[in-house]
Amino acid sequence: MPNDQHRARPQSPDQVRGRSFRTALSAETLSSIQTGALQTLYRDRGFLKSPFDVALYLQLIGRLRPASIIEIGTKHGGSALWFADQMTAHGLRARVVSVDLSPPADLSDARIQFVAGDAHDLSAALTHDLLASLPHPWLVSEDSAHTFEACTAVLRFFDNHLVVGDYIVIEDGVLSDMAERHYETYEHGPNRAVERFLSEHVDTYEIDGALCDFFGQNVTWNPNAWLRRAR
Ligand SMILES: C[S@@+](CC[C@H](N)C(=O)[O-])C[C@H]1O[C@@H](n2cnc3c(N)ncnc32)[C@H](O)[C@@H]1O
Numbered sequence: 001m002p003n004d005q006h007r008a009r010p011q012s013p014d015q016v017r018g019r020s021f022r023t024a025l026s027a028e029t030l031s032s033i034q035t036g037a038l039q040t041l042y043r044d045r046g047f048l049k050s051p052f053d054v055a056l057y058l059q060l061i062g063r064l065r066p067a068s069i070i071e072i073g074t075k076h077g078g079s080a081l082w083f084a085d086q087m088t089a090h091g092l093r094a095r096v097v098s099v100d101l102s103p104p105a106d107l108s109d110a111r112i113q114f115v116a117g118d119a120h121d122l123s124a125a126l127t128h129d130l131l132a133s134l135p136h137p138w139l140v141s142e143d144s145a146h147t148f149e150a151c152t153a154v155l156r157f158f159d160n161h162l163v164v165g166d167y168i169v170i171e172d173g174v175l176s177d178m179a180e181r182h183y184e185t186y187e188h189g190p191n192r193a194v195e196r197f198l199s200e201h202v203d204t205y206e207i208d209g210a211l212c213d214f215f216g217q218n219v220t221w222n223p224n225a226w227l228r229r230a231r
Pocket residue numbers: 046047048049071072073074075076077078079099100101102117118119120143144145150
């Protein structure tokens with residue numbers, strides 16, 4: 001039997017729908033921005049978004065005016081707090097649900113519901129009743145394990161619940177373009193999952209290329225992964 005050491009490592013897909021997954025940013029530039037992103041605080045909490053994606057989420061929130069934001073991967077809660085604050089700033093009734101294997105115990109905000117759950121099987125955490133209570137349009141942000149399996153499970157779960165106009169963002173496919181060896185452990189999970197899912201859902205989802213390329217070709221941590229349900 002071949003053991004894991006001899007298993008061929010998966011490759012990142014080159015493209016999907018004619019769009020390359022590569023970002024216009026060099027590996028050196030990515031690395032220095034990543035260093036800053038991993039140290040970013042929002043209201044004293046870790047807020048692990050690239051500066052490009054902070055701006056892109058702002059464009060999307062302003063345009064989509066989501067009634068609910070669902071985040072998979074909470075960490076310190078900085079992004080959940082930021083999403084809630086941006087909804088409030090945009091005059092929206094803020095409703096954020098944030099799922100993590102281990103939700104933060106030191107953060108409480110009436111606009112945010114922290115839920116313990118596993119990206120691989122969200123049905124236990126995001127129950128029928130909870131989802132039915134969340135008005136559309138939805139903005140879903142997957143930012144948890146970054147593996148092919150987890151990203152695919154999240155995409156498939158939400159495929160049963162998204163309606164036309166909703167968005168789902170699969171974060172951190174850019175790790176495939178980073179030079180640091182430790183990112184190899186993700187095995188290009190986000191890009192592979194996005195490529196597979198879009199290939200299986202040809203008519204249902206579209207890539208928001210204008211958002212992906214807002215700052216230059218895939219100058220985002222989420223290449224080709226700002227997805228809109230079109231049908
Ligand atoms: C990158 S951090 C999230 C960062 C946060 N969204 C932000 O922007 O500040 C990833 C989080 O995903 C969680 N996580 C990892 N695997 C998970 C899984 N299978 N299901 C749910 N959460 C998971 C980790 O506990 C960690 O808190």
